[in-house]
Amino acid sequence: MVGRWRVTQGALAGGITPVILIRHGETTWNRAGRLQGQTDSPLSDLGRAQAEATGKLLSAESIDTILSSDLGRTRDTATAIAKATGATVRLDARLRERSYGELEGHTWTEVEQKFPEAWRRMNAREPDFVPSQGESPRAFFDRVVSVLTELARAHEGRRIVIVTHGGVVGMLYRHVMHIALDERRDYSLFNASINRFRYVELRWFLDVWGDVSHLEELRPPTGET
Numbered sequence: 752m753v754g755r756w757r758v759t760q761g762a763l764a765g766g767i768t769p770v771i772l773i774r775h776g777e778t779t780w781n782r783a784g785r786l787q788g789q790t791d792s793p794l795s796d797l798g799r800a801q802a803e804a805t806g807k808l809l810s811a812e813s814i815d816t817i818l819s820s821d822l823g824r825t826r827d828t829a830t831a832i833a834k835a836t837g838a839t840v841r842l843d844a845r846l847r848e849r850s851y852g853e854l855e856g857h858t859w860t861e862v863e864q865k866f867p868e869a870w871r872r873m874n875a876r877e878p879d880f881v882p883s884q885g886e887s888p889r890a891f892f893d894r895v896v897s898v899l900t901e902l903a904r905a906h907e908g909r910r911i912v913i914v915t916h917g918g919v920v921g922m923l924y925r926h927v928m929h930i931a932l933d934e935r936r937d938y939s940l941f942n943a944s945i946n947r948f949r950y951v952e953l954r955w956f957l958d959v960w961g962d963v964s965h966l967e968e969l970r971p972p973t974g975e976t
Contacts, residue, residue: 766907766908766951766952767908767949767950767951768903768904768906768907768908768909768910768911768949768950768951769910769911769947769948769949769958770899770902770903770911770913770947770948770949770950771809771814771910771911771912771913771945771946771947771948772913772915772919772920772923772945772946772947772948773805773828773832773912773913773914773915773943773944773945773946774915774916774917774920774940774941774942774943774944774946775794775798775802775820775824775825775827775828775914775915775916775942775943776794776795776797776798776799776800776801776802776805776824776827776828776831776942776943777794777795777797777798777801777942777943778792778793778794778795778798778824779792779793779794779795780792780856781795781798781942782795782797783858784858784859785856785857785858786851786854786855786856786857786858786859786862787824787848787855787856787916788848788849788850788851788852788854788855788885789822789847789848789849789850789851789855790855790856791822791823791824792824793823793824793827794824794827794828797969798824798828798942798943799827799831800969801828801942801943801966801969802827802828802830802831802832802943803831803835804943804965804966804968804969805828805831805832805943805945805965806831806832806833806834806835806836807835807965808945808965809832809835809836809912809945810835810836812836812910813910814836814838814910814911814912815838815906815909815910815911816838816839816841816906816909816911816912817829817832817833817836817838817839817840817841817911817912817913817914818840818841818842818843818846818902818911818912818913818914819840819841819842819843819846819913819914819915820842820843820844820846820847820848820914820915820916820919821842821843821844821846821847822847822848822916825846825914825915825916826840826842828914828943829912829914832912832914836912838912843898843902845894845898846898846913846914846915846916846919847915847916847919848915848916848917848918848919849885849886849888849891849916849918850884850885850886850891851882851885851886852881852882852883852884852885852886853866853882853883853884853885854866854869854882854883854885866882869882869883875933876888876932876933876934876935877933878892878932878933888932889932891918891922892922892925892926892932895918895919895922895923895926896922896923896926899913899919899923900950900955903950903955904950917940918940920940920944920946921936921938921940923948923955924938924946924957924960926955927948927955927956927957928957938960938961939961940961941961941963943963943965943966944961944962944963945959945962945963945965946959946960946961946962947959947960947962
């Protein structure tokens with residue numbers, strides 16, 4: 752757990768919005784180490800099992816709504832959670848992963864070989880670098896914080912689940928923990944991990960980070976690619 756923030760009994764009704772961010776289950780491209788971005792690849796057998804395990808865990812909680820990226824890997828993960836919890840799923844394209852443009856579908860080794868300039872600038876973590884047909888880290892960060900804040904405010908006082916992508920979860924983490932965009936990542940973004948935030952009075956707080964305890968009986972989850 753990281754940065755637990757305690758509230759008084761009954762404070763939920765006073766405007767606290769619990770937001771549970773979940774990265775989709777493992778995909779075939781995750782397993783192959785390929786950069787996905789906004790290109791889709793299906794959940795692997797493990798990914799489907801992870802989604803079901805996540806739904807089983809959340810079935811014990813009162814979930815108002817499930818919001819999901821419209822890409823297949825998140826939609827399928829959200830559907831499994833909805834089946835277990837009884838909550839409805841709403842799709843929102845703004846919750847998509849960062850667009851990597853022409854780099855998508857390649858491994859990092861292939862990116863280094865085929866797109867050396869893009870690889871160099873991405874490795875240098877330049878916040879304003881835009882891959883061909885893609886999206887810069889800064890534009891992605893702004894999109895993520897804007898849409899997540901909008902959704903939290905629209906569901907004030909209600910517990911919501913947001914099924915999205917590693918990059919989206921990571922950008923909210925950077926926002927809450929005040930980590931610069933050009934600073935290297937030192938935190939994990941596991942498939943089907945549960946990350947609990949709260950939105951209160953125009954501010955985000957982190958409660959629980961990277962919880963994969965519900966996946967202990969499965970193979971260790973894949974990190975971000």
